[in-house]
Amino acid sequence: MAWKPARWTPRGLTLAAGVIASSLAGLSLTLAGAALRWAAVPSCAGGDCPVLGEVVEFRPYQPPAVHDASGTVVAYLPGRVSAWTDLANLSPWLVEGVVAVEDRRFREHRGVDHRGILRAAVRNVRSGQTREGASTLTMQLVRVLWVDGLQGYSKWRRKAVELRAARALERELTKDQILEFYLNSVYMGTGVYGVEAASWDYFGKPASELELWEAASLVGTIKTPARYNPRGGEPARQRRDLVLEVMEREGVVSSAEAAEALQQPMRFLEEGPDHQAGSYFASAVDRELRRLVPDPARRSGARVFTTLDRRAQASAEARLAEQIRRLKAQAAEGAADADDGDRERPLQGALVMVEMETGAIRAVVGGRSFDESEYNRATQARRQPGSAFKPIVFGAALEAQTLTLADRIDLSPVRMETDEGLWEPKDLVEDTTGMPARFALARSSNTAAIRIGMAAGLPAVRDFARRLGVQSPIAPYPSTLLGASELTPLELAAAYAVIGNGGLAVDPYLIERIEFPGGQPAWQRETEPRRAIQPEVAFLVHSALVDVVNRGTGYSIRREGYQGPAAGKTGTTNEGYDAWFVGYDGRLSAAVWIGFDQPRAIVKEATGGGIAAPVWARVMMDLAGPSGSPARWRRPPGLSEVLVDESMGFRVPDGCESTRPARMELFLVGTEPVSFCPDFELRTDLNVPLVAPPVETSGVTNLSTVDPENSTVDPEKSS
Structure with missing residues (x-):
């Protein structure tokens, strides 16, 4: 069918002529006004803009990017979210797609595209409204770099400045430099600037690894980030498809490539990296980074590779929050009021997890909600650990050889005269005949x-704690032996890690490596384990902590269903103010604390075994299942194992046919007890070893008098 021109009515011709005349007049005025103001402006924005010669060296401050242990970006530290990347490290689809869609004559013009201005004017005239702009990428970069300098100017003066500054930029920078500046500075939505940061935010990968459909999605985002970013639903998909059509038309991709990309569904991260260090782990990394790199200029754009295990972190957060909810429900049922109606000071908790062999901190939970309170109770809060400190006491005595685990301990009441009067710490273990040291700890x-x-001496206990990595002050009072000196959860987790690591200490840390932009040499952590205590002493304490879990106050670990390797100790302070469990499996040492910031009872009859230990067990099962991580514990050669009489602690000689209960026990070589067969020998020269040294002190303060953890209740029935 032959083409026929449209038939115009007189009224239609009159309207069309009016629109054309009005639009051409408007365009003429626009160009004339811009030209006049361009001539009137002697320099960029009257001197308010930076010196153009400095642009080549300019880099905006970029908040350091935090990577987890697998290398994935999980957070940006406080500041404008961006990540500067060289043009050569960006996907060619992304670079050429931006040129094709935003400024297809970019490599031909010199900052101002006169043909583009005329093309936009014609299209706007035809539509009767402004539907297409004529800003080049260079002009857009002017607006990005000097947004503050252009504020407050009229539309015409701003246009004049953009035109002049774009020409000046083209004289100072190469086309590739302009593209690099633009792609690293353009706003991409959700508080993110630059395509590299956007790639991590939306897709969890560097911009060099983008697939075609992903690159097209980011190109489409530039037009209106709030509407077209990859999380924008159907409008974002339609915009991506339009970008792919333009890329095909401009020869950036083939028809087959475009067709395949058009078939891809929109897949993206539901939530990008944390943009303001809004988590306990990220804020702790921020503090460590500032200590390692004090200069803010050097921190800008750094890539911080951390020890974070996202599975461990997610489990720790979920399990701790779950337990706090349970305690609130328990309080609602009348056991006690876990929050006491006080929303300003709610029940809190903390959990920190350390890899024993390396010191790498794999998870940090510093409270119930970072949004509610940024105070990190896992690394900063000092609380009385209660009985969780007792393994340190036993370790110091074993090292000093004032104790073996077979020694029968006198449990008759202790009374001490102090400046504050008579101190009589209570003990719920009612066995005045004495008890083997191993059972006493359990x-x-x-x-x-x-x-x-x-018996070991308070200085020996304090020295032993220091070598395990405890840095908090340790009071020189007997109450310290019951956990009255305040420590952080991280200190306890690290101290137990030394025991589980055979006596080797590695300082806990969050940052493995820091990479700086601009070719600066990277910083790499160098960890060197140091011998803190002898492996034989560590293994003796470890073996006793295994019994705590298998038959003592930590038995709730087993009741939760965790059957893997485990060693640890519960802790509870006076009136149930603090509940602890600190322990380790074959790989990780973790401390769990639950309590109020302003100490008060958590719930009625609160204990670390009933409140904190279940959290530890559930996290470990989340990570390694009920069977746990394989045990790496090996008995060192400096220990002997002998058969001892269970109640008296004497060695049962070979050939003795005693009917009394006996068990195998470990000893430092040279500390084994003498042999005695009680059913056949009458020995009057031997005294049953009761460790009961005289105890005298003065000036005792801050005394912990009751520990609800200690009990003679069958672990199967205890809480």
């Missing part, structure tokens, strides 16, 4: 801890 006897610690 049942958490207060009396045993005091007698054992005083």
Whole structure:
């Protein structure tokens, strides 16, 4: 069919003529006004803009990017979110797609595209409204770089400045430099600037690894980030498809490539990296980074590779929050009021997890909600650990050889005269005939801890704690032996890690490596384990902590269903103000604390075994299942294993046919007890070893008198 021109009515001709005349007049005025103002402006925005010669060296401050242990960006530290990347490290589809869609004559013009201006004018005239702009990428870069300098100017003066500055930029920079500046500075939505940061935010990968459909999605975002970013639903998909059509038309991709990309569904991260260090882990990384790199200019754009295990972190956050909800529900049922109606000071918790062999911190939870309180209770809060400190007391005594695990401990009441009067710490383990040291730790006897610690000496206990990595002040009072000196959860997790690591200490840390932009040499952590305590002493304490879990106050670990390797200790302070469990499996040491910032009872009859230990067990099962991580514990050669009489602690000689209960026990070589066969020998020259040194002190303050953890209740029935 032959083409026929449209038939115009007189009224239609009159309207069309009016629109054309009006539009051409408007265009003429626009160009004339811009030209006049261009001539009137002697320099960029009257001197308000930076010197153009400095643009080549300019880099905006970029908040350091935090990577997890697998290398994935999980957060940006506070500041404008951007990540500067060389043009050569960007996907060619992304670079050429931006040129094709935003400024197809970019490599031909010199900052101002006169043909583009005329083309936009014609299209706008035809439509009767402004539907297409004529800004080049260079002009857009002017607006991005000097947004503050252009504020407050009229539309015409701003246009004149953009035209002049774009020409000046083209004289100072190469086309590739302009593209690099633009792609690293353009706003991409959700508080993110630059395509590299956007690639991590939306797709969890560097911009060099983008697939075609992903690159097209980011190109489409530039027009209106709030509407067209990859999380924008159907409008974002339609915009991506339009970009792919333009890229095909401009020869950036083939028809087959475009067709394949058009078939891809929109897949993106539901939530990008944390943009303001809004988590306990990221804020702790920020503090460590500032200590390692004090100069803010050097921190700009750094890539910080951390120890974060996202699975461990997610589990720790979920399990701790779950337990706090349970305690609130328990309080609602009348056991006690876990929040007491006080929303300003709610029940809190903390969990920190350290890899024993390396010191790498794999998870940090510093409270119930970072949004509510940024105070990191896992790394900063010092609280009384209660019985969780007792393994340190036992370790110091074993090292000093004032104790073996077979020694029978006198559990008769301890009374001490102090400046504040008579101190009589209570002990719920009621066995005045004495108890082997191993069982005394499993049942958490207060009396045993005091007698054992005083026999070793308070200086020895303090020195032992220091070598395990405890840096908080340790008071020189007997109450310290019951956990009255305040420590952080991180300190306890690290101290137990030394025991589980055979006596080797590695300082806990969050940052593995820091890469700086601009070719600066990277910083790499160098960890060197140091011998803190002898492996034989570490293994003796470890073996006793295994019994705490298998038959003592930590048995709730087993009741939760965790059957893997485990060693640890519960802790509870006076009136149930603090509940602890600190322990380790074959790989990780973790401390769990639950309590109020302003100490008060958590719930009625709160104990670390009933409140904190289940959280530890559930996290470990989340990570390694009920069977846990394989145990790496090996008995060192400096230990001997002998058969001992269970109640008296004497060695049962070979050939003795005693009917009395006996068990195998470990000893430092040279500390084994003498042999005695009680059913056949009458020995009057031997005294049953009761560790009961005289205890005298003065000036005792801050005394912890009750530890609800210690009990003689069958672990199957205890809480």
